[in-house]
Amino acid sequence: MHILQWFKKNQTLFKSLFLITVAVIVLSEVLSLSKTISIQQLQSIFASLSVGRVSMMAVIGLLCVVPMIGYDVVLNRILDQHLPKRYLLETSWMINSLNNLAGFGGLISIGLRSQFYGKDKKGKDIAKALSKIFIYLMFGLSMLSLIGLLLLVFGPASPFLQQYWIWLLGGSLYFPIVYLLSLSQKNDYLGNMQQKDRLLLIATSFFEWVGVFTAFASVGWLMGLSFDVWQLLPLFIAASLIGIVSMIPGELGTFDIMMIMGMTAFNVPRESVVVWLLLFRLFYYVIPFLIGVALFSKNIGVSFNQRFAGLPKELCLEIAHKIEVFLLYFTGTMLVLSATIPDAFDQIKWLAQLNPIRLNFILQYPSIILGYMFIVAGRGISARVMRAYFPTLFLIAATIVYAFIGGFRISTMLFLILLFVIMVVSKSELYRKQIVYAWEALTIDGLLIGALTILYIVIGVYNMPHLNHHPHQHSMDFLLFPSEKMWLHGFIAIMVVACAMLLFARYLMGSKHQIGVEAPLDTINQVLTTYGGNSDSHLVYLKDKQVFFYPDVQAPEVFFQFSTINNKCLVMGDPSGNTARFPEAIQAFIEEMDQWHYLPVFYETSEEIVLLLHEFGYDFIKFGEKALVDLSTFTLSGKRMKGQRALNNKITKEGFTFEVLQPPFSTNHLSVLRDVSDKWLDGRKEKGFSLGFYSETYLNQAPVAVVRNQAGRIVAFASFMPTYQDTSASIDLMRYDPELAPSGTMDYLFIQLFTYFQIAGKETFDLGMAPLANVGTFRSSFIQERIAYLIYNFGSHFYSFEGLRDYKQKYAAVWQPRYTLYSRDSWIGYVMIALLLVDNKPINRS
Incomplete structure (x- = not known):
């Protein structure tokens, strides 16, 4: 019993x-x-x-x-x-x-x-x-x-x-x-x-x-x-x-x-x-x-x-997908090489054993075409785009027929059948609605396709008549072609397949779908008024970025503002709105981007958002530090502020005054502000995206602090940057007239602003980012941060980053780190190039 x-x-x-x-x-x-x-x-x-x-x-x-x-x-x-x-x-x-x-x-x-x-x-x-x-x-x-x-x-x-x-x-x-x-x-x-x-x-x-x-x-x-x-x-x-x-x-x-x-x-x-x-x-x-x-x-x-709650299946499908992509690229490369250097597969034993598809040289033309098409198909499958499924199955089926014609080998059949089965089994991994050909993918495919094409051209040169009897030829006689005519046929095939590849890639891309909508000001106001925002939220009024609303545009609680370059959606700052919904909003945003094959890059984010995004598998680098002035303790008294105190008193005695103008502004005011801005720019192009630029629509969204000279003319101004928080204040656009504003005018303007916001009951004043502050400057810094420093510093001529930090250091009591987060599928070099491009793209001055 x-x-x-x-x-x-x-x-x-x-x-x-x-x-x-x-x-x-x-x-x-x-x-x-x-x-x-x-x-x-x-x-x-x-x-x-x-x-x-x-x-x-x-x-x-x-x-x-x-x-x-x-x-x-x-x-x-x-x-x-x-x-x-x-x-x-x-x-x-x-x-x-x-x-x-x-x-x-x-x-x-x-x-x-x-x-x-x-x-x-x-x-x-x-x-x-x-x-x-x-x-x-x-x-x-x-x-x-x-x-x-x-x-x-x-x-x-x-x-x-x-x-x-x-x-x-x-x-x-x-x-x-x-x-x-x-x-x-x-x-x-x-x-x-x-x-x-x-x-x-x-x-x-x-x-x-x-x-x-x-x-x-x-x-x-x-x-x-x-x-x-x-x-x-x-x-x-x-x-x-x-x-x-x-x-x-x-x-x-x-x-x-x-x-x-x-x-x-x-x-x-x-x-x-x-x-x-x-x-x-x-x-x-x-x-x-x-x-x-x-x-x-x-x-x-x-x-x-x-x-085990579905984990083994997900793992197996992921592994099958990786194997599938590798086999497609590998098969395509071997097909091209078998047509390019066919004798090498007879003379070099390990290369012959490596080749899964062994065919007769007489079938050179389709081998080149199929090989290059396999590489494009591999990119489509790697991108997990649904449109690649049936064309890839057709390519495999065509290769099976091709293998029968070229001489049946059971190993070849088994390999192609295996590839076909893996394709069918891992179909669920193909879920994206389009492919956006990323710079990273173009680099990999360009190097591979370029290397194969260059190899073919080099072989053509090697087979030229006046080189036929060189002594070194005996060591590499597998590079010899049966005839120049045969080589020419293959070269024509490469030209033909280049067009076919472009058409195939264009088919995989589909009609490019853009995520997000133009910034609807009423909806933006609704979110910020109801739930609040952060020091970057106000940049949405520049209208140079797209906006993604969560859960939807009809009843939004959270929004992201971003610009798209290539396959990278560059998100400016932290999300805005209901902070309790941030985790699910971030997940919905990433999933929506992923479905259309875009990779979000989160720019100048706080530590709180870094922790959330790191759970989604994002890598991050420190991108700079935000300078904060403690208004509760700020004073011009004491030895440390002796220089600023003297400068403030000097400009006051010269008859300069501080004033805060409330919107909407008159045409005359806007004309004067534009004139000051243009003189300050002195022909330089304005930056957008993460910085405010002169736009009448943008300026009319918040008050503007101005400095007037003895004659009452505006010689400097700073636009308010609403933080949508009770304890913090900030500004964005700062401009002065180099001809009329004396040296130290901007320090005077800052000191007056600190006093103004102290009276208004604010606790901190946000001086904004100091990009690349303490980033990649140490020997032990992450290699990604050092690359970021080199690319961004080399590519930007608008600011002296070191000088900007030194200037803000005079007033800042606290430095808060800011980070850039990017998908592991992105290369940091291309992420930095995308940020440079979006920061310097043409702006809309409406």
């Missing part, structure tokens, strides 16, 4: 051990089967057979396995189960194909059927149902044994066949004896079955064994061999009976020896019989068995995947 309870308690463990055991048996059978099949022999056989005949053998072999599904239909009817048809078909095929080759007297069949069909049933009920099915498995062979026996008795049977009459007699007795026992309604293990189920099992067994014989005879007929079907049938039945009694998996050995001896006696050449048996095993056992193994792996994988 205790033993029984222990078995029940560890039932799951025993089921797992059984599946592992089956997997080990399957693996061992694959290894033993590989020893009986010669790859070289198969290649020579297939080379002598037409594609049509080989295809017919494969189709007939698969069709002859189908009747066995009837066993499982009846089994589930007895168990009163209504399983999904697809599940029943897959599991039935798997069980029967595995049992055919590695059945061990039906033990695997019984075990697997218990595993897949008896999960919710009692062990006793399963045993009863399986025993009823099991006794009918041999009915078909028994019926055929009777037919074979009659052929021996009444037909012109050869003396060789006569010796097996006892086997045929014994086999024919199985059906009537067992059938009579099964009619009993008292025996739950053999009888007690409905008549329609009994008849269906008899029919299934009969057609199963007719199918086995049909598959065998069809192979011989398609090989063009001459034989007598009525002599073949008794021999085949007797050999099958002896093989089954031996309980050798798939009847390996026993069946083969008998068939070779018998067919040789019928004047069929021994070599032809060996090939016949080889093809029969391949198409009736091996191919269905491999499909069964795939289904077996799938079913085990489903259980394993459910146990």
Whole structure:
């Protein structure tokens, strides 16, 4: 009793051990089967057979396995189960194909059927149902044994066949004896079955064994061999009976020896019989068995995947996708190289072994075209774009046809079929609606395609007549072409394929979809008024960026402002709005970008957002520091502020005054402010994106602080930057007239602003970013930060970054770091170039 309870308690463990055991048996059978099949022999056989005949053998072999599904239909009817048809078909095929080759007297069949069909049933009920099915498995062979026996008795049977009459007699007795026992309604293990189920099992067994014989005879007929079907049938039945009694998996050995001896006696050449048996095993056992193994792996994988919350499937699909991309690029490269330096694949052994597709040089033209197209397809699959799926399948199918024409090789076929299967299995990885050809991708593909093309041109130069007799030529004679005409044909193919590649790439790109909308000011005001914002939120009024609203534009709570360069969406600052919704808003934004193959780059973000984005797999670099003035402690008193105090007093005594103007501004005011701005710029182009530029629409969104001279003329101004926070203040656009404003005017303006906001009750004043402050300047700095420093500092001539930090240092009490975050699929060099371009793109001064 205790033993029984222990078995029940560890039932799951025993089921797992059984599946592992089956997997080990399957693996061992694959290894033993590989020893009986010669790859070289198969290649020579297939080379002598037409594609049509080989295809017919494969189709007939698969069709002859189908009747066995009837066993499982009846089994589930007895168990009163209504399983999904697809599940029943897959599991039935798997069980029967595995049992055919590695059945061990039906033990695997019984075990697997218990595993897949008896999960919710009692062990006793399963045993009863399986025993009823099991006794009918041999009915078909028994019926055929009777037919074979009659052929021996009444037909012109050869003396060789006569010796097996006892086997045929014994086999024919199985059906009537067992059938009579099964009619009993008292025996739950053999009888007690409905008549329609009994008849269906008899029919299934009969057609199963007719199918086995049909598959065998069809192979011989398609090989063009001459034989007598009525002599073949008794021999085949007797050999099958002896093989089954031996309980050798798939009847390996026993069946083969008998068939070779018998067919040789019928004047069929021994070599032809060996090939016949080889093809029969391949198409009736091996191919269905491999499909069964795939289904077996799938079913085990489903259980394993459910146990670990779907992680194994995601991991496997990701690995399959990486392998798929590699194989596409690898195949494309090898196809081009095989047409470019064909002799190298004959002379260099390791290169020949590396090449998965070995074709004749005469087919140079399509090899070049297919090779380059595979590279473009690899980019589409790498980008996970749905539009690449069917063209890539077509390319693989075209290459399969091409391989048949160029000389059939089983290794080539297996490689292409594997690639095709991986494509189909990993289809779910293709979810994007378009491809945006990133600079990183263009660099990789450009280098690869450029290298292959340059190699071809170099070979053309190497084959020029005046170089034909150089001494060094003997060391690299694999670079020689049969003729200049052949090389020219290949070069023309490269020119043709260049156009085809552009068309293919353009198809994959589709009609470019732009994320986000133009900034609707009313909606922006609604979000900022309701939920607040940050010191960068006000830049949205520049209207030089797109806006993404979350959850939608009708009822927004959060928005992102960004500009797009290539495939990079450069997000300015932190998101604005309801901070409680930031995590889900960031996720929705990234997912929307990802669907259209854009990569967000988050520019000048705070530490809080860095922590959120790092969970999404983003890398980050420190991009600078934001200077904050502590207004609660700010004063001009003391030794440290002696210079600023003297400067402020000097400008005040000279009659300069400070004033804050409220919007909307008059035309006269705007004209004066524009004049000051233009003089300050002195012909330089304004920067946008992360900095305010002169725009009347933008200036009218907030107050402007101005400095007037003795005559009341505005000589300097600073536009307010609303922070949408109660305790903080900031400014954006700062300009002065170099002719009218004395030295120190901007310091005077800052000091007056500090006093103004102190009175208004603000606690901090945001002086803005000091880009690249303390970034990449240390020997231990991250390499990404050092690259960023070099590129951004070299590419920007608008500010002296070091001088900007030194100036702000006079007032800043606190420095807050700011970061740039980018996807790991982006290269930091290209991220910095994108930031430079977006910072310096033409601005709209509306």
